[in-house]
Amino acid sequence: MRTHEQRDLTARLSALAEAPAPPAALDAPAAIARGRVRLRRRRRALIGAVAGSTAAVLAGVLLLRPSGGPPVPAVPAPTAPSTLAPSPTTTPTPVATGPLSAEAGFGWLPPWLARPAVGHANSDGRSVVTAATTTAVENAVPALRLELLRDTGASLAPGTHTVAAPAVAGREAHWLVTDASGAPVGLRWLTASGRWAELRATVWTGAKVKDDLLRVAADVRFGDRDVPFPVRPTGVPADLKVRNVEVHRPSKDSEPPWSAMLSYTVGGKWLSVTVQPDGFGVFADGRPDGGTPVCRVEKGVQLCVNGTATGIPSVQGIGGPAGLLTRFTVLGADEASWSTGGGL
């Protein structure tokens, strides 16, 4: 028996679902085409798995023969989601890359950012900091996004132009607005270093947002600093190039309370190591060709390797995804134990 409250909720949900919507963008032929690609991959993987198992059985038979020839190395079985114990590693080759760093940080934040959650990322040479309410984070919408631009010319994205804004800390500033509607999307200002800083917001309702952004900008702290990170890479193969490092700490109440990721590329292939507290399911990278993650749990922290790691010779050389996971020192699920040192 449903209460009035529950019937009311049903009515509201139905009304919301029936609200006017933009035209649907479903593309059935594209779904079929992508589906066929996945089916082909699945069949190939199945054939590979059968071949691998057959080879492993054959190798076992040869090894058991009383007067057999030289031992045949066993073929590794196809990887599957598993919890792996750390194994002894060979002497690691340190990677000459730095820790996760931030070039700027927030000072004052507006009160409409309730329980602000901060995320940091170093991606393709860019350093970005975001701040959002926990709610917005769960919906993947950061409320504020701060970046110190690499491009000294500060080129504009297509479809946007600038409008003069009040000076920030006595230096030139501009609003970023869209050509089509004239709606503001952010603020750019010149910093003491001569580089432009950019602050974008996803919340523009309310008259005070522009004032708030100017105040946020005036209180941004610049200067390189290390960002605490839950694991320390120790001997990741040197040919793996760091593409993206991120850590995200929504709040202690969120599920999970934090997550981190390191993405690497090598020779057109990619892999990522996802990190989160254990007990929140498998943290998959989410990219379509991510494969089945291989995971390990230590000190209450889950690490998973996603991507095309099995096709990377240097990763295969250290024992594949399972071996790669042993090349990370886990510092703990408690943020108080996190380090800012170590190469990435």
Next chain:
Amino acid sequence: MAERTRDTEFTEYLASRSGWLRKVAYLLCGDWHRADDLVQECATKLYVNWSRAGRVENLDGYARRVLVNTFLAEQRSSWWRRTTRTATPTEVASVAADLDVQLDLRRALAALPPRQRATVVLRYYCDLTVDQTADAMRCSPGNVKSQTSRALATLRTTLAPRPATAERTS
């Protein structure tokens, strides 16, 4: 020949049910464009597993389960890619155009963690029982009950009450 039959069946099913799946997706994620992405990915997964889907008793239920789990899996993917993709305020215009009541509910749903939101949508929009919801979300009935209870408690504090005359009549 078999592939053509499969494609025809799949296309016909999608043509008839994509509108419904899109509405469920919208209630889950609160954004029509993301809803389209979710349905597109759900459709691809359905095609890949079409032979299995053809054997289930309740094809709509199977499709809904694929959709919900696609949504929940997306919540766990890289925060960086998700935040980068949505770094521009594309939703502002449509939010402004919403009716107050709808905006109120959208905000209230957005304030719920993903699994609680999925529970609310499955139980009160799709009208599923606790057991059916547990099956769709691959969790225990007890977990559905606790998620429902917590979601309703939160919604009670965030949703403005409406008069009883606004109840659904269908």
